Amino acid sequence: MGTVRSALIGAALAMVTVAATPLAAQASEPVPLPSQEPPADGLLHVYYNTGYSGWCDDWSGEAPDWGSCRNQVSSLWNNGYPGNLDDVWVYWGLNYTGARRGVHNGIGLSDLRQWTFDANTGPGAGEWLNDNISSHRWTNLP
Secondary structure (H helix, E strand, C coil): CHHHHHHHHHHHHHHHHHHHCCHHHHCCCCCCCHHHCCCCCCEEEEEEECCCEEEEEEECCCECCCHHHCCCCCEEEEECCCCCCCEEEEECCHHHCCCEEEECCCCEECCHHHCECCCCCCCCCCCECCCCCCEEEEECCC
């Protein structure tokens, strides 16, 4: 009976110690500050791999043909300058044709296998974005 009682008292003391510890001391990682976010650089960044690895290309303007990146991209990041024409339409076809999907300013899609082209927007509608984007243009999304 003494062993059980000692274990219960030890557990109770441990709970009191945890409850009395300030929350700041329990944090395992520092909280990121807004100033630590990368500043806008005016570019659409595209990557061969998920998780923004295997850089493919960057664009500040529109691209009617993604060239060697066409149908090869698995993640992208819209780091355009906030303001007019800061969002991006990505297209299934060359020259801004076929299905499209909007990517708002500041948004990154780390795994294009999770996203599809919008329904009823032309050939390619409903297909996965992964390895399936051919062109893009800057726009103002609602």
